Amino acid sequence: MTQKNRLFGGCVDRAQPMSFRFDGRTYQGYAGDTLASALLANGVRLMGRSCKYHRPRGPLTAGSAEPNAIVELREGARKEPNTRATTAELFEGLVAKSQNRWPSLAFDAMAVNDRLSSFFAAGFYYKTFMWPAAFWEKVYEPIIRKAAGLGSLATDADPDCYDKGFLHCDLLVIGSGPAGLMAALTAARAGAEVIVADEDFMLGGRLNAEVLSIADQGAADWAAATVGALAAMPNVRLMSRTTVIGAFDHGIYGAVERVSDHLAQPAAGKPRQILWRIYSRQSILAAGATERPIAFEENDRPGIMLASALRDYANRWAVTPSQRLAVFTNNDDGHRTAADLYAKGVKIAAVVDVRPDAPTHPDYEVLKGAHVIGTMGRLGLTFVEVRLADGSNRTLECGALGVSGGWNPNVHLASHQRGRPIWAEDIAAFVPGDALPQGMHAAGAAAGVLSTHGALTSGVAAAAKALDALGLNAPNLTVPEAEDAPVNVTPFWHVAGAKRAWLDQQNDVTAKDVKLAHQENFRSVEHLKRYTTLGMATDQGKTSNMGGLAIMAELAGKPIPEVGTTIFRPPYTPTAIGAFAGRSRDEDFRPVRKTPSHTWAEEQGAVFVEVGMWLRAQWFPRPGETTWRQSVDREVLQTRKSVGICDVTTLGKIDVQGADAATFLNKIYCNPFAKVPVGKVRYGLMLREDGIAMDDGTAARFAEDHFVVTTTTANAVSVYRHMEFVRQCLFPDLDVQLISTTEAWAQYSVAGPNARKLLQKVIDAEHDISNEAFPYMACGDISIGGVRGRLFRISFSGELAYEIAVPTRYGDALIRRLVAAGEEFGAVVYGTEALGVMRIEKGHAAGNELNGTTTALNLGMGRMVNKKKDSIGSTLSEREGLNTEDALKLVGFKPVDTSHSVPAGAHLMTKGAPVDAAHDQGYVTSACFSPNLGHAIAIGYLKRGDARLGEVIRLVSPLTGVDHDVEVVSAHFIDPEGERLRV
């Protein structure tokens, strides 16, 4: 039997049948169905089990507030747990599985928890798993994790991509019900740029679920016509399947558009979802309202639903969970459900209304002043037990019960900026308060206006307010005729005496739990929430919070508004982490920066390392080399013996120009720059204002008013920012202009005794680079094969060395040219490892030494800080605490037993003294194996280090089990006098 509970009419497309599977069985539904509506059509009410007690559950709602009908949707890598069957659009071949049950949905072994429920009341975890502490990790948590929780995650990586985007509008309309559509139409006619966003795949909101007429049309037809009119306007963007998940500062909204969730899989190149950041000047919250249930004994059986959900299913999807149903209500709206379903041919067992003065109906019974006091049916509702006004009981046979406790406006987004909702007595519900997010107006049911006429009118009024703020004139629009029924509701939250009356069905929180929390003195709503977990499930308590705090208020003897609500936070509905990540995942996590020699280095089989966003060659393995050390040792030895080439493009380069360029550098660097001659380079040390070393580099003077400054690779961005701060905020009248040129030039270091010979082959002959014409620390313009270039005679390796630069487009050609020219010298190309080894051999400080805690004094550059001028950091570097007698000094270390290594990070202890923090003498910052010396070497900071050369000291690293002796030596292991630089 197929679709035995499908009714006539509705908005499904019977010409497009779709088959799908749920828990291994194949069913059929139609295009336009949700998974829940299609299952109900097939007579399936049981769709899941609850989190704690594993109670059998079916859908409570027909939308995104759903606590119960949550399933694992799809299979394999696309499997997504905790998906609401009530919002999952049906597609051909959809596969879903119920969750939280074993071995099957109908028989769940963990349902034994339900029998033990008296042990699992509120606070159970806190009370039970307190002691012993060690048990938590080893015993309790694994058991709880296995037993509790919801669905299971896919273990493969998500195969879909997600996108992010940015939209701008004059007016964002959130929700496309009567208020939203009318507001959008009003604003669009006035010429405003309008975005309408609705979480549903069908625009129209409740108009698609009601049997009403608007302007002599059916409500759904009017909605479709209005949507059509809006779609035709170029200044309107209609976004269905788009949930506005958060309201942020200054009119910014987050919205998730489910681009492909209604398809078996996304089309090629298309994202599954897009997270939009919407910049709005004004917004209208027309997100509608959510019906709330009434708590009564055993009110969680499959088939018991919100009355409005029954109406949704019947009118929009032409579905009923049962051919015979009853309604339990405290307001007139519940009667509408009975009438609509009756009109669809469904039998109405009775309408149970708590109000003695409830309206009657000619065709079915209304039990006035009556309460539902119990239900029956193991896996789905079969009978409802009613206490009549006269105190007698009556049993109603029915497979579904619609429950209506009134409507709660969806105030969430109105409260994301901490504005508190206020209590509206007439509808017994919270409505948005006065402190709305900037530019927001509420309209329709979201504002507590529950009639259709009221919604249409308030949509126009809200749009008029927004247009006024936008400086646009509101058009003259006639509000179409629609019903304007008053709200008749008698607040009624729970049936007295009920023991297991569910409030939060997903987290299994009952009215009794709220009482227990109150009894145990958890009296703030925030405490109540956390103690009982009320409203903490994936549905965030959309159907349960109100009931919980009403009971709380009753117990405390306070009015509801005095108890208040918990804080509303984004996201409005659960959002895939993938949507937040967008395209920034895997290899696209962040951009990659490639050096000009990258292609060449790849051809050479280089091993690359990430340095920030840069990919740099780490070393270049040659045939026969089996370990990285062999490659690095070869690169170091050959560079020092003959010549080596290294791509140093990644160093930051900043062009500093202006009449005051030298004055400016005098501020930036602690050492003086005013007298650097044109054509010369000087090393500079940059301090932070607190006297700590920030960065180091060189400044090459190309003209009186032009320097090219280099920064370390890692600090290029922060140094530029700092320099702009000094220029704009501290010395705004200096004539100096800055711009980064890091990317403009490909730059290679050529180092080693044969460096000049190599370069003389490469650089055009008219440029004299002999030692006399181009001495150590010279700089100037050159050309290479006719291409403009720059040459700097600077050295990081301690060898005779140059850095040669050409426009980046020629970088690939230059490395090939340098390598070819170097062949006769046996030139090597070296990577960052060899670069590091050579700088440690020379005792040059790098990032490990400029680690944010060290001063010029620590670095052995105390005398560089010029006291005759004002530079950033110069004053505070004179502080007493930074200049103590036992200050750390940068020195070298070599192991006494040269077979030992010297790990970076190890600490230094005086021999014979205790090994503890109080006796710490310093630490090793950088270490390597020196192929030139044949043993490990290191540099680091040691108290009074410069006065302790020759001392044998203890090196300890308790973490790695290192404990041996090292000798304190000069940090300059190679060529301490620096003679090689100047030949």
Added chain:
Amino acid sequence: MSDPLPQMIPLTALGGREARTDTHGPVTLTEVTNTAIASFAARRGAEAPAAKALSAVTALQLPGPGASARGGAFTVFWIGPDQWMVMAPHDTHELLAHDLTAAAPGQASVTEQNDAWCRFDLRGEGLIAVFERLCPINLRAAAPGHATRTSIDHLGCFVLMETQSQITVLGPRSSAGSLHHALLTAMRSAH
């Protein structure tokens, strides 16, 4: 004089000998290599004469914040207070920075930017939908000639909108591959 060493042959920002072109749906994405670029910042106190000199050499009225001007060989766009970026064909203006320095002696700080940027031109209908997925700039409402720096997938880029169907992106050259991938991904997502 014969040079036995490998010739100095330039590569494009994407690493090829030839510029790359990709088409998806209505949009064509082209790597543009024939562009010389120089930044031009007026010296303190010489703001007026520097601007006058730049205007004279380019024969353009200098654009204000968020705008560009183009005409003849030149495109000029505003990059900061009293600062502009100037573009011209590389074939004919490789020494653009040098020329601008000479045109405003002592009045401006000019820096060669030829190879600091990779340039991608996007042409076709539906570009706004592509850029909605890339950057927070409101191009839908922007006037032709809009030019601004913003962030595209974490990369600081200039977006120059000649018209809604002609948009140029300048991005950091070392990340040309990542930027190209981002642009292509957005094209595929939008169309």
Added chain:
Amino acid sequence: MIINHPLLGPRDAAEFTYLGDAALIHRPDWEAPDAVQQFTDYGYLRDNRAGPMRELWFHEQGDRSWLVVTRDTTTHVITSVELASDVARREGRSR
């Protein structure tokens, strides 16, 4: 957040880098007799108020201007945005 750039108009705060109290503009005189004390106060005793606060923001992904943004740190309401160089000059940083 949106920062209304005095030259470029409204821009997403994501384009900016935050520094902190705009009092950092008032760098002390290095030749003052109590310069160390003044610099210590300057560096370490900055305000971090709950309420209206003058802050420095850098338009890193924009025109590279430093801005002085007056923002209520409890509500994020921004009441004024100026170029920091203008503020610096007005408040005595001109030579």
